[in-house]
Amino acid sequence: MSLTLGNGPFARNDAAGETNAHIEAPGHILWFHDVPKRVRATLGGETIVDTERARLLHETRLLPVYYVPRDDVRFDLLEPTEHSSHCPFKGDARYWTIRAGDQVAENAVWGYDAPIAGAPDLAPYVALYFGKVDHWYEEDEEIFGHPRDPFHRIDVRTAERRVRVLVDGAVVADSSVPKLLFETGLPVRYYLPLEHWDQAALTPSGHSSTCAYKGAAAYNGVRTAAGEVADLVWRYEAPLSDGRDVAGLLCAPQEHERVEVELSTPGR
Numbered sequence: 001m002s003l004t005l006g007n008g009p010f011a012r013n014d015a016a017g018e019t020n021a022h023i024e025a026p027g028h029i030l031w032f033h034d035v036p037k038r039v040r041a042t043l044g045g046e047t048i049v050d051t052e053r054a055r056l057l058h059e060t061r062l063l064p065v066y067y068v069p070r071d072d073v074r075f076d077l078l079e080p081t082e083h084s085s086h087c088p089f090k091g092d093a094r095y096w097t098i099r100a101g102d103q104v105a106e107n108a109v110w111g112y113d114a115p116i117a118g119a120p121d122l123a124p125y126v127a128l129y130f131g132k133v134d135h136w137y138e139e140d141e142e143i144f145g146h147p148r149d150p151f152h153r154i155d156v157r158t159a160e161r162r163v164r165v166l167v168d169g170a171v172v173a174d175s176s177v178p179k180l181l182f183e184t185g186l187p188v189r190y191y192l193p194l195e196h197w198d199q200a201a202l203t204p205s206g207h208s209s210t211c212a213y214k215g216a217a218a219y220n221g222v223r224t225a226a227g228e229v230a231d232l233v234w235r236y237e238a239p240l241s242d243g244r245d246v247a248g249l250l251c252a253p254q255e256h257e258r259v260e261v262e263l264s265t266p267g268r
Contacts, residue, residue, distance in 0.1 A: 028089050031058040032067070032120035039066060043133040044101025048074050055125065056147060059089070063146045067125035070111070074100075083107045091116040096126075098133070108132035144240075145212035154213055155182045156191075156245035163190045164262040165197075165252045168226040172252075173197040179246050183213075190261060191249035194235070207231040214243030220250070229258055 051072035175196035203221035
């Protein structure tokens, strides 16, 4: 998605689009830029990061990562460790463990003291594994999953289309009032009202996932004569702002090998 994933211009996906320019660049691109938001991270009731000087690092085929000035990090809660790693594009990283309240996050923070030639100047910054702290905030709004990418976009449109969803050749949903969700770098998603799905075909699931832009998704399986496909369809019951127009609607992945989505336009 965005610059460095999916169909983005730095994703190295030759089938994504066309350009009238030849971009002379290495196979793995780094893009490092300022973030105009206050960014905070907390663990164990302590604020580990509080900065208005965060930067976002994009890398080819990777999700963006917040890098924050070392001066804006509670280093009194960090302990250096023996762990290290090497990135061929950034250099050697050292790590710190966070001890905050009654919680310990092992090797949760990393930094590049001496980035390799050609890399952005990462030395004044450190980064945190997003999932190793309790909460992240942009301004006063909590964010989930990973940092939101400013080059990522979601549009939801009503459509006079008929959408049928087939699983193993059997129709499990049929609707003329779909919502079409267009998201950067991803296939068009067709969200249909729950009542337009075959209720007998839906099976319960305890699976969930988190989208940084749409929020927490709950899942259902789908049962056909050929057997059950677990955790196949999803919905956002209480979505974030980008997903509000599809709240409570069910969607199936048309790229799944057992799924077919038929789309027709009345009068055409």
